[in-house]
Amino acid sequence: MNTTPVWSVDARTGDRTGEVAVEADTAAVDAAVRAAHAAQPALADRTLRAAFLRAAADRLEAHGEELIATADRETALGTGRLTGELARTTYQLRSFADIVDEGAFLDVVIDHADPKAAPAPRPDLRRWKVPLGVVGVFAASNFPFAFSVPGGDTASALGAGCAVVVKAHPDHPATSELAAAALREAAVAVGLPADVLALVHGRQAGVDLVQHPLLNAAGFTGSIPGGRALFDLAAARPAPIPFHGELGSLNPVVVTEQAAAERAEEIGAGLAGSFTLGMGQFCTKPGLVLVPAGAAGDRLEKALAEGAVDSPSGALLDARMRAGFLAGFAERAALPGVSVPVRAGEDGYAVRAGYLSVAAARLAEDAHEVLLEECFGPVTVVARYRDAAEVEAVLGRLGGNLTATLHAEPGEADAADLLARLTPLAGRVLFGGWPTGVAVAPAMQHGGPYPATTSTGTSVGGTAIERWLRPVAYQGVPEALLPVELRDGSVGVPRRVDGVLER
Amino acid sequence: MNTTPVWSVDARTGDRTGEVAVEADTAAVDAAVRAAHAAQPALADRTLRAAFLRAAADRLEAHGEELIATADRETALGTGRLTGELARTTYQLRSFADIVDEGAFLDVVIDHADPKAAPAPRPDLRRWKVPLGVVGVFAASNFPFAFSVPGGDTASALGAGCAVVVKAHPDHPATSELAAAALREAAVAVGLPADVLALVHGRQAGVDLVQHPLLNAAGFTGSIPGGRALFDLAAARPAPIPFHGELGSLNPVVVTEQAAAERAEEIGAGLAGSFTLGMGQFCTKPGLVLVPAGAAGDRLEKALAEGAVDSPSGALLDARMRAGFLAGFAERAALPGVSVPVRAGEDGYAVRAGYLSVAAARLAEDAHEVLLEECFGPVTVVARYRDAAEVEAVLGRLGGNLTATLHAEPGEADAADLLARLTPLAGRVLFGGWPTGVAVAPAMQHGGPYPATTSTGTSVGGTAIERWLRPVAYQGVPEALLPVELRDGSVGVPRRVDGVLER
Known part of the structure; x- marks a missing residue:
């Protein structure tokens, strides 16, 4: 049995x-997945799981003070930000409850039998979506609530009717335990087994989880190397499973x-605010x-430099990120042709924001490729271009991104072409504004071409639920044996019936 | 340059x-993909691509006689079946044209800005789906039209706005050339570049295709080993791509x-008709x-045996399948406890159907595992069970399937439980009837858990188009710069606006 302890660490000091x-050993992961698998059928009742999601939001609010204090100690994100993040998280849970109640995500399509159909007679066919099964959720470092135990992956998977096993992020194990307990309590309170949600800790536990035969899908938020390693394991299984990973993003701005x-001045100041927000620890940081x-x-x-200098120093999420940020900044700053208008650095255990500036033409050089890679933390790279060809050359070197942003004037002749140019690069394209701040809304798309995301799904917004479902068509099944949503008459969910969309 | 010839072979004789x-060498595949990539933007116009799909159907009909004669020579499927298959194929193309016109597949979601939204102010967000890019289609042996060059993968990908490079199946290269020419003619006729559809031949060409950096997704219909090898290549790419593979299915019947x-008698005769249909060369064969x-x-x-004996002998698609079928039958027939009520065998170059019978309890033995694997051709395995526990034991050993079928009486107490038991095993669950014959209909689901399919998509029916799209959200973009489908007012496509579904 694994007895490796999991420590809670104060992010502001690095002290345990x-x-x-x-840490969960292989047997413990196996037990968690089997328990979730056994609990899964209880989630088939849509009314019950909507109630569960709402009860989970209520419990998280009831334990809010302790959750926020614990998360603040473990992440140094500050009580203000964490209060907002918890509100976002409970809103998200309740939004998915509404989505579950509405039932549009079931994608019901009914075709009545038509013996005279051309080119061939048609049987009675009724299609909807069923939960994939047990979902593994790999929690993020930088959102201890909204992308962790009670976050969007969990909420959308539970909403889809999937039991969830969360692999906690080592940056906030105590927060994770508290949140998991709140969710399990909520399950029991509405009459569901507690094991519809389980929590495991440890790196190997994550490896075991994604390879477990009873795991049916996974969601991940984290680094490109870590996410790719898990994606590869998911794809190499005897029976591969969907792996929805959000790995990394440069989030270019033009x-x-x-x-x-x-x-x-407005753009410079806005950029300074966006790249230093949350100490630059957002996946959507420009x-x-x-x-x-x-x-x-x-x-x-000039405005950017002033904003960067004025931004307060702060602790990063953990010592590894701190070291990675400082080394990443230094590596980039040392490149030929790169100037350092504001140098990042240490402020005790905290760090200060900085930014780099370079001629766009330099980005065509292989040695400067690192400037086109994400560096987590409060740093951004300004690339100065002389003409449209230099912009195109840089954009042509980019991989996929979560976001791409255009700052142009509405009447500009090139604005439409630039938007069209940015669209293949990202899942969300902004005109003005800044990509940090991801609204929880039906139209949100938080996921872009690889490496931003390993699938075409989104991890934020109502359509995130689609990732955990698969379609099943019933052919010739008597009405009495069909799920109520597939029967004739008014059943309260939007459907397509004999080709016609109904509300 | 590769000068390996591609031969057309008479399926009834095996003669060239x-x-x-x-065969396309690496340079030829590269040229085809680059040409498709360059042609792709022309497909952005929905009206034009709907017209293209209809023109393609018209051209195929215009060339119908030659297509059917050529396919009949290459596949031995018979002009009756092939006439029906061509009708199904043109119907499918026109159905996707209607789907493109309707625009529901764009999944438009609009959230207007709401500065007072809780828990955070919301920007203007407008989400729809855009084509993934160039799609590789790996044609099937057993449907020279409906799952090949002009088949469902091609039609749905073109409908989504993706250019297509088809890797021809070696069983019908001449048919493939004719069909590709018809589609390219149709493209030009409506004002599109011919290169929105390209055709390549050769096994290595398929390997090169799935690894090409400009390929964005692939569809495949074929064997488990071949499909898994390509799936693995798709997943191992520097930037992995979606691989929608339909690999194999046992299609259990209870x-x-x-x-x-x-x-x-009715069930026995029906089963005989279903497993011998098309010489047992359907992926949905029970x-x-x-x-x-x-x-x-x-x-x-007894009824099954009579039907099997009465079914006419016929040629299989190619010599490899003929050998595989005969060897597969012999291997299964030689297992202890397996009886051979009707023995399959040779009839000149043609083959005769056969079936096997075994006690269900024997299927728990590892040596009999081959009976739970698909054997292409006119053979089925009857497993005789004594009680519900034996049924459950067999079902518990099955992987994923395209279909699962229940023959029960409507009033039976266990019918609902059995349907629920079959649902996790398949993408389509039938009550009565037979799984062969896959209706082209909005509610069809032709795709099931692995190894039946490598994704949660379907390759038949209207929702097949979803596989070739990814969502993009536009944030804060002025109306004039948005695609017309995302603007305010009535734009003629179904949408969700501010949370409300609109027709």
Whole structure:
């Protein structure tokens, strides 16, 4: 039996504050998945699981003070941010309850039998979606609530009717334990088995989880190497499973000459606020900003530098990220042609934000490729371009992203072409504004081409539920044996019946 | 340059009838994918691509006589079946044209900005789906039209706005060339570049295709080993791509005691018709049939045997399948406890159907595992069970399937439980009837848990188009810069606006 302790660490000091759990060994992971698998059928009742999601939100709010204090100690994200994140998380749980009640996600399609159909007679066919089974959720470092135990992957998977086994992130094990307990309590309170949600700790536990024969899908938020390793394991299984991984994103921003001329100070200050928000620990942080060479761009950089200098220092999530950020900044700053208008650095155990500036033409050099890779933490790279060809050259070197942003003036002739150019690069394309801040809304898309995401799904917004379902068609089944949602008459869910969409 | 000739072979004799093309080498595959990639933007116009799909159907009909004669020579499927298959194929193309016109598949979701939204102000967000890019289609042996060059994968990918490169199946290269020419002519006729559809031949061409950096997704219909090898290549790419593979299926059938008692002769005859249809070369062929021990089951087997003996002999698709079928039958027939009520065998170059019978309890033995694997061709396995526990033991050993069928009487107490038991095993669950014959209908689901399919998609029916799309959300984009489908007002496509579904 694995007795490796799991420590809670104070993110502001790096000190261990207590032993929270032990790492799950292979047998413990197996037990968790089997228990979830056994609990899974209880989630078939849509009314019950909507009630569960709402009860989970209520419990999290009831335990809010302790959750926020614990998360603040473990992540240093601050009680203000964490209060907002918890509100976002409970809103998300309740949103999925509404989605479960509405039933549109079931994608019901009914075709009545038509013996005279051309080119061939048609049997009675009724299609809807059923839960995939047990889902593994790999929690994120940077959102101890919204992308962790009670986060969007969990909420959407439970909403789909899947039991969930969460692999906790080592940055916030105590928060994870508290949140898992709240969710399990909520399950029991509404009459579901507690094991519809389980929690495991430890790196090997994650490896065991994604390979477990009874796991049917996984969701992941984290780094490109870690996510790719798990994706590869998921794909190499005897029976491969869907792996929805959000791995990393540079989130390019293009500022046109005209936008810089009109709004240099606003854009510079906005960029400073966005790349330092949450100490730059957002997957949507703008990491590469294409700014015109010349006077307007200079004004933009001046405002950016002022904002960066003014932004308060702060602790990063953990010591590894701290080291990675400092080393990543230094590596980039040392490249030929890269200037360092604001140097990042240490402030005791905390760090200060910084930014780099480089001629866009340099980004065509292989040695500078690292500037096109995400560096977690409060750093961004400004690339100064002289013409449209240089913008195109940089964009042509980018992989997939969660977001891409255009700052242009509405009447600009090139704006439409630039938006069209950014669309293949990202899952969310912004006109103005900043990509940090991901609204929980039906139209959100938080997921983009690889490596941003390993699938075409989204991990935020109502359609996140689609990732955990598969369609099943029933042919010739008597009405009495069909799920109520597939029977004739008014059953309260939107459907397509004989080709016609019904509300 | 590869100069390996591609031969057209007469399926009824095994004789080469002509050299059709040469295999595509790496450079040729690269050229095809690049040409498709360059042609792709022209498909952005929905009206144009709907017109293209209809023009493609028209051209195929115009060339119908030559297509059918060529396919009949290459596959021996018979002009009757092939006439029906071509009708199904043109119907499918036109159905996707209607789907493209309707626009529901764009999944448009609009959330207007709401500065007062809780828990956070919401920006204007408008989400729809965009084509993934160039799609590789790996054609099937057994449907020279409906699952090949002009088949469902191609039609749905073109409908989604993706250019297509088809890897021809070696069983019907001449048919493939004719069909590709018809589609390319249709493209040009409506004003699209011909290269929205390309055709390549050769095994290595398929390997090159799935690994090409500009390929964005693939569809496949074929064997488990071949499909898994390509799936593995798709997953191992630097940037993995979706691989929608339909690999193989046993298509289990459960006949209850009561159904056998009431309808033994009807079920036996129906089964004989289904497993010998098209010389057993359907992915939905019922390959394992659970029949009760005792008198009613004996009557069923008697009818089955009569039907099997009466079914005409015929040529299989190619010499490899012929050899595989004969060897597969012999291997299964030689197992201890397996009886051979009707022995399959040779009839000149043609083959005769046969079936095997075994006590269900024997299927628990590892040596008999091959009976739970698909054997392509006119063979099925009847497993005689004594009680519900034996049925459950067999079902518990099955992997995923395209279909699962229950023959029960409507009033039977166990019918609901049996349907629920079959649902996790398949993508389509039938009550009565037979799984062969896959209706092209909105509610069809042709795809099931692995190894039946490598994804949760379907390759038949309207929702097949979903496989070739990814969502993009636009945030804060002025209306004039948005695609018309995302603008305010009535734009003629179904949408969800501010949470409300609109027709």
